[in-house]
Amino acid sequence: xxxxxxxxxxxxxxxxxxxxxxxxxxxxxxxxxxxxxxxxxxxxxxxxxxxxxxxxxxxxxxxxxxxxxxxxxxxxxxxxxxxxxxxxxxxxxxxxxxxxxxxxxxxxxxxxxxxxxxxxxxxxxxxxxxxxxxxxxxxxxxxxxxxxxxxxxxxxxxxxxxxxxxxxxxxxxxxxxxxxxxxxxxxxxxxxxxxxxxxxxxxxxxxxxxxxxxxxxxxxxxxxxxxxxxxxxxxxxxxxxxxxxxxxxxxxxxxxxxxxxxxxxxxxxxxxxxxxxxxxxxxxxxxxxxxxxxxxxxxxxxxxxxxxxxxxxxxxxxxxxxxxxxxxxxxxxxxxxxxxxxxxxxxxxxxxxxxxxxxxxxxxxxxxxxxxxxxxxxxxxxxxxxxxxxxxxxxxxxxxxxxxxxx
Amino acid sequence: xxxxxxxxxxxxxxxxxxxxxxxxxxxxxxxxxxxxxxxxxxxxxxxxxxxxxxxxxxxxxxxxxxxxxxxxxxxxxxxxxxxxxxxxxxxxxxxxxxxxxxxxxxxxxxxxxxxxxxxxxxxxxxxxxxxxxxxxxxxxxxxxxxxxxxxxxxxxxxxxxxxxxxxxxxxxxxxxxxxxxxxxxxxxxxxxxxxxxxxxxxxxxxxxxxxxxxxxxxxxxxxxxxxxxxxxxxxxxxxxxxxxxxxxxxxxxxxxxxxxxxxxxxxxxxxxxxxxxxxxxxxxxxxxxxxxxxxxxxxxxxxxxxxxxxxxxxxxxxxxxxxxxxxxxxxxxxxxxxxxxxxxxxxxxxxxxxxxxxxxxxxxxxxxxxxxxxxxxxxxxxxxxxxxxxxxxxxxxxxxxxxxxxx
Numbered sequence: 141x142x143x144x145x146x147x148x149x150x151x152x153x154x155x156x157x158x159x160x161x162x163x164x165x166x167x168x169x170x171x172x173x174x175x176x177x178x179x180x181x182x183x184x185x186x187x188x189x190x191x192x193x194x195x196x197x198x199x200x201x202x203x204x205x206x207x208x209x210x211x212x213x214x215x216x217x218x219x220x221x222x223x224x225x226x227x228x229x230x231x232x233x234x235x236x237x238x239x240x241x242x243x244x245x246x247x248x249x250x251x252x253x254x255x256x257x258x259x260x261x262x263x264x265x266x267x268x269x270x271x272x273x274x275x276x277x278x279x280x281x282x283x284x285x286x287x288x289x290x291x292x293x294x295x296x297x298x299x300x301x302x303x304x305x306x307x308x309x310x311x312x313x314x315x316x317x318x319x320x321x322x323x324x325x326x327x328x329x330x331x332x333x334x335x336x337x338x339x340x341x342x343x344x345x346x347x348x349x350x351x352x353x354x355x356x357x358x359x360x361x362x363x364x365x366x367x368x369x370x371x372x373x374x375x376x377x378x379x380x381x382x383x384x385x386x387x388x389x390x391x392x393x394x395x396x397x398x399x400x401x402x403x404x405x406x407x408x409x410x411x412x413x414x415x416x417x418x419x420x421x422x423x424x425x426x427x428x429x430x431x432x433x434x435x436x437x438x439x440x441x442x443x444x445x446x447x448x449x450x451x452x453x454x455x456x457x458x459x460x461x462x463x464x465x466x467x468x469x470x471x472x473x474x475x476x477x478x479x480x481x482x483x484x485x486x487x488x489x490x491x492x493x494x495x496x497x498x499x500x501x502x503x504x505x506x507x508x509x510x511x512x513x514x515x516x517x518x519x520x521x522x523x524x525x526x527x528x529x530x531x532x533x534x535x536x537x538x539x540x541x542x543x544x545x546x547x
Numbered sequence: 548x549x550x551x552x553x554x555x556x557x558x559x560x561x562x563x564x565x566x567x568x569x570x571x572x573x574x575x576x577x578x579x580x581x582x583x584x585x586x587x588x589x590x591x592x593x594x595x596x597x598x599x600x601x602x603x604x605x606x607x608x609x610x611x612x613x614x615x616x617x618x619x620x621x622x623x624x625x626x627x628x629x630x631x632x633x634x635x636x637x638x639x640x641x642x643x644x645x646x647x648x649x650x651x652x653x654x655x656x657x658x659x660x661x662x663x664x665x666x667x668x669x670x671x672x673x674x675x676x677x678x679x680x681x682x683x684x685x686x687x688x689x690x691x692x693x694x695x696x697x698x699x700x701x702x703x704x705x706x707x708x709x710x711x712x713x714x715x716x717x718x719x720x721x722x723x724x725x726x727x728x729x730x731x732x733x734x735x736x737x738x739x740x741x742x743x744x745x746x747x748x749x750x751x752x753x754x755x756x757x758x759x760x761x762x763x764x765x766x767x768x769x770x771x772x773x774x775x776x777x778x779x780x781x782x783x784x785x786x787x788x789x790x791x792x793x794x795x796x797x798x799x800x801x802x803x804x805x806x807x808x809x810x811x812x813x814x815x816x817x818x819x820x821x822x823x824x825x826x827x828x829x830x831x832x833x834x835x836x837x838x839x840x841x842x843x844x845x846x847x848x849x850x851x852x853x854x855x856x857x858x859x860x861x862x863x864x865x866x867x868x869x870x871x872x873x874x875x876x877x878x879x880x881x882x883x884x885x886x887x888x889x890x891x892x893x894x895x896x897x898x899x900x901x902x903x904x905x906x907x908x909x910x911x912x913x914x915x916x917x918x919x920x921x922x923x924x925x926x927x928x929x930x931x932x933x934x935x936x937x938x939x940x941x942x943x944x945x946x947x948x949x950x951x952x953x954x
């Protein structure tokens with residue numbers, strides 16, 4: 141299967157040889173190299189390759205601009221990574237898309253409508269802090285002025301980074317012409333938990349995406365000398381933060397939700413100074429909006445209680461939120477039987493945001509396929525899928541597309 | 548008093564106009580400007596100004612190289628700051644030294660030995676992580692190879708930074724010629740707690756310096772997706788860190804010691820990833836070595852207990868330690884009556900490291916004077932001393948030096 145040679149070509153791009161992790165961030169050198177890889181794969185297949193005004197990559201089999209055809213069946217994912225991320229989250233869906241197209245051609249499929257392969261820009265939001273920026277700009281749910289003004293850790297703006305990479309930042313924003321070409325979207329993705337391990341199956345269909353968001357917690361106290369200031373005279377925001385991180389974890393464990401503090405900034409960040417300010421970002425997810433609201437309310441209350449005892453002040457701001465996404469139930473039913481056996485594909489919920497979720501919010505019928513991850517680990521070099529399971533994923537994706545291309 | 552005009556000249560150098568905090572770090576532009584200020588003050592008074600091979604600044608009244616004189620009476624402190632530090636920690640001792648010299652000349656004092664004013668380099672260790680680098684290099688307690696190899700947050704080495712500032716890094720190290728000129732050292736410093744507020748006195752003598760040190764805690768877990776990884780499947784080192792920070796605070800409160808986590812680094816530091824590694828620095832201090840050892844043992848045990856429950860691993864390394872320093876008791880007795888009233892000067896312990904402590908370890912008779920700080924706050928722009936208390940400090944310092952110069 142062509143899958144393996146494509147995978148081998150993509151694998152070394154932007155990989156840290158020491159840790160095996162990736163730093164493919166939107167508009168950086170490694171990500172640019174991934175884009176070149178995409179365009180080369182499209183060219184090899186005589187596909188019509190385009191970069192839309194928001195930096196998303198497209199490769200079309202058939203003419204998506206044809207006036208009398210149905211809008212296209214689209215598949216793909218993204219090529220960027222989180223910091224020190226794994227190889228599969230994103231790229232598996234793009235490589236599988238090309239491999240599925242090859243399979244369809246081998247099978248002699250004559251599509252009744254165009255097939256599009258997409259690699260969305262900046263799905264992880266690792267560099268500028270907003271996840272799914274490419275698909276959000278496309279659908280208009282991220283405002284162009286807001287996107288252009290985002291800055292990375294080096295103070296470089298999204299507009300500047302995009303321009304340096306040779307793309308015009310003045311043209312980003314909602315793109316109806318491109319949106320109209322997407323009649324249906326199927327995203328294949330490595331599973332980011334152990335659901336398929338427990339089910340002993342290689343591939344599943346997604347049910348929907350939990351509502352989730354990011355909240356910025358600011359804990360303000362008073363900088364002071366770490367030696368001479370008595371413990372009882374301090375207003376140390378590190379303590380309020382520490383208790384909040386533990387409380388968030390406990391609330392999530394007790395309620396079957398998710399709460400994570402994975403990023404924190406300390407001021408003044410000196411070993412011999414009591415901090416004046418801690419900024420920490422909470423990632424929270426729950427099966428429904430009510431449970432998510434309750435989780436945030438509980439964490440916020442516990443943070444404020446502790447702040448009262450520490451003499452500190454807590455301020456909580458929502459930075460982004462993605463509501464519950466239920467994928468198209470009819471589409472799911474029609475794809476349930478495309479699996480490798482006569483059994484229906486298992487159905488799993490997901491706690492991760494995806495470009496598929498952004499398109500679903502914009503009214504596009506969407507389905508997702510998950511491929512088994514034996515470690516269950518994601519966003520880490522440990523992320524993995526067996527080659528046999530990847531091949532099974534390609535087969536299922538090709539069958540799903542064959543079904544959709546016939547309509 | 549000349550104190551005020553000197554203070555006004557020094558105050559704006561390296562000050563952040565937004566926060567009022569300083570970033571005078573060894574060999575940076577602001578610190579270089581402070582050095583120029585020192586040399587100008589020395590020149591105005593016809594003092595013999597020198598920069599020793601370790602970058603410490605000296606200004607001598609009388610000839611310190613005179614073969615038949617006693618070694619000098621030296622006073623001073625440092626000009627560098629912690630990040631976002633206050634104006635007084637360090638500079639108050641240097642400005643007071645020049646002002647005290649002026650007072651002695653006004654009083655017509657004829658010194659029986661030379662008077663030296665010193666500004667030690669890099670007392671705070673804010674840039675390269677080792678406190679009192681200038682005095683430690685002078686006494687030989689910091690090895691030159693080790694110092695040269697230290698790197699700042701931008702990856703610039705101590706040797707490189709020193710060379711860029713026009714000083715020869717190959718010549719740093721123990722300097723007996725300079726050490727021999729210090730017969731006795733008196734350091735005046737802003738108090739970094741509320742001891743003098745409670746005693747209702749403007750100036751105190753120091754009893755000694757608590758043993759203290761820095762320990763690096765490494766908490767290792769497993770990076771993972773913040774959404775899809777179930778809480779019970781995680782090995783999140785942030786939780787182990789958070790519990791350790793709370794435990795350290797509690798142990799210090801219960802035992803009358805000090806424990807502070809003011810600096811932390813997170814990997815990979817992504818909002819949507821469970822961290823793989825937390826590195827956190829503990830600053831710990833206690834009235835005696837036994838109490839300090841016990842404090843570290845207790846914190847380490849609680850960290851490992853929690854790591855066992857979190858599935859993480861903790862590694863603790865001592866980065867630096869300064870043993871208990873008891874200042875010269877005879878010198879303290881002889882200076883006890885130089886205060887503004889007939890009462891003896893109060894005596895306070897200190898929990899902060901100082902260049903005076905480094906010299907005391909090297910066998911120099913040392914005394915310290917503290918000037919009242921109404922907020923008790925230090926290492927912050929809130930650090931303060933009333934002008935009247937600063938003037939009282941200069942008077943006491945001048946009287947102490949007069950007593951020492953007569954010998």
